[in-house]
Amino acid sequence: MHVPGHKQGRGSDTIAADLIAQYLYKMDLTEIPGLDDLQKPSECIAKTEEEAARLFGADRSFLLVNGSTVGVEAAIMATCRPGSKIAIPAAVHRSVIAGLALSGAEPVFVDTPVSHRYLIPLGVSPADVERSLSAETGISAVLVTNPSYYGVCQDLEAIARVCHDRDAVLIVDEAHGSHLSFSSSLPAAGLEAGADIVVQSTHKTLGAMTQAALLHVKGDRVDHERIASFLRMLQTSSPSYVLMASLDSVIHRFSMEGRELVACAVQNANEVRESLGSMAGVDVLSAGDIGPMFALDPTRLTISAADRGVLGLELQERLRIRGFQVEFSDLLNSIAVITYSDAAADLQRFCSAVRHAVAESPVDASIAEGLCEKIRPLVAGAAVEERRFALTIREAVFTGRRLVNLDESVGEISAESVCPYPPGIPVLLPGQRITRPIVDLVKTLLRAGLVFHGMNVDKGSYSLAIVDGDS
Numbered sequence: 001m002h003v004p005g006h007k008q009g010r011g012s013d014t015i016a017a018d019l020i021a022q023y024l025y026k027m028d029l030t031e032i033p034g035l036d037d038l039q040k041p042s043e044c045i046a047k048t049e050e051e052a053a054r055l056f057g058a059d060r061s062f063l064l065v066n067g068s069t070v071g072v073e074a075a076i077m078a079t080c081r082p083g084s085k086i087a088i089p090a091a092v093h094r095s096v097i098a099g100l101a102l103s104g105a106e107p108v109f110v111d112t113p114v115s116h117r118y119l120i121p122l123g124v125s126p127a128d129v130e131r132s133l134s135a136e137t138g139i140s141a142v143l144v145t146n147p148s149y150y151g152v153c154q155d156l157e158a159i160a161r162v163c164h165d166r167d168a169v170l171i172v173d174e175a176h177g178s179h180l181s182f183s184s185s186l187p188a189a190g191l192e193a194g195a196d197i198v199v200q201s202t203h204k205t206l207g208a209m210t211q212a213a214l215l216h217v218k219g220d221r222v223d224h225e226r227i228a229s230f231l232r233m234l235q236t237s238s239p240s241y242v243l244m245a246s247l248d249s250v251i252h253r254f255s256m257e258g259r260e261l262v263a264c265a266v267q268n269a270n271e272v273r274e275s276l277g278s279m280a281g282v283d284v285l286s287a288g289d290i291g292p293m294f295a296l297d298p299t300r301l302t303i304s305a306a307d308r309g310v311l312g313l314e315l316q317e318r319l320r321i322r323g324f325q326v327e328f329s330d331l332l333n334s335i336a337v338i339t340y341s342d343a344a345a346d347l348q349r350f351c352s353a354v355r356h357a358v359a360e361s362p363v364d365a366s367i368a369e370g371l372c373e374k375i376r377p378l379v380a381g382a383a384v385e386e387r388r389f390a391l392t393i394r395e396a397v398f399t400g401r402r403l404v405n406l407d408e409s410v411g412e413i414s415a416e417s418v419c420p421y422p423p424g425i426p427v428l429l430p431g432q433r434i435t436r437p438i439v440d441l442v443k444t445l446l447r448a449g450l451v452f453h454g455m456n457v458d459k460g461s462y463s464l465a466i467v468d469g470d471s
């Protein structure tokens, strides 16, 4: 129930999969005559990029060999300059923070409503984007993640209108949504809805190999050559032809039968939703839980058995021993991704595994409630409210740093992103002033057992990287 979407080759076009398997080393070539050059495509790579643009409805598409990560970074660099502002939601992938450090752009945070039941951030509304654009002058771009990690989709059409009315470019991080264009029963894809730049991890929900991704540009608000130039700067000069061949085969296959393949995934996912929804003690995030402002991608299942005291990581472990690996788990939920590669029989086995995993001895549900109480303020935006920058993200990452004990960090400037998982909302970003409420929140979350990225642990003592102007 995990990406990559080809699910270990089960769903691959058999001819392409056989060719790749058989000729793996023979295909691992470099820029020799006849094989074009990703840095300046004019032959076979240009043809694949044109086919991708036709398939997804872009004016220009770029093949990426370093995932959506490099696409998001290049998109931010091409649309923001040092000192520009970009509106982003509270929870973003780390490539967005890297894009801010590389470009020198400064973030403006758009309010993000949350689901208190599942303890997850939802998405941004057109009204909240409009509020950010009116409150701050000079925002040159808005970036939204669509779908979110939990499959929540936003009203991109309305968001695009709001952005364009204010001369801001809309970038959609569609890492989890390359399949959206292939079904009218799914929420709208970014390009359909009017986004200017869309970045897709084609490896996640279509069948390309891990790292193979696409960046699309539409309209004339973005200079295509600036994107090309930043991609040349950020991507390897030795791109893998195996990865590009896998992307080429996916683009070709989805041009021929993408709608049928995705229709099958949607139907299977809806059947799994129905089956899980009928089980005692199992909740599956559904349209009714997220309100009319948002839509749900049915192929991502946020499954919670927290009411029986089975928390996300516990459910994940119980499913692993029954032969199923979920995409990821947070405090309350486990997330399963269904793609065109999943066979109906395997999905029935998955439902049965969930039934047995949840029926196994329940855990004390009050433990879950206690943890929820602790994490609720974070999900509800406590960390975002405390965000005050003493330096830009770029200044902070390019200045010297040293480690200090967590308790001694109050008043200092963070040199790192410090992010608890779940729910992946950073409590500190580089350049942010560290305050007492932030340190207290971090300590509460550590006591609740959350794992932090960006914090150093040595023999049970926690320290943070702070900016050290002297080094």
Ligand SMILES: Cc1ncc(COP(=O)(O)O)c(C=O)c1O
Pocket (backbone or CB within 6 Å): 066, 067, 068, 069, 070, 072, 093, 095, 145, 149, 173, 175, 176, 201, 211, 213
């Ligand atoms: C929302 C989001 N954006 C971007 C990325 C980066 O994608 P990739 O792994 O293709 O570099 C991820 C990866 O998980 C993601 O979840």
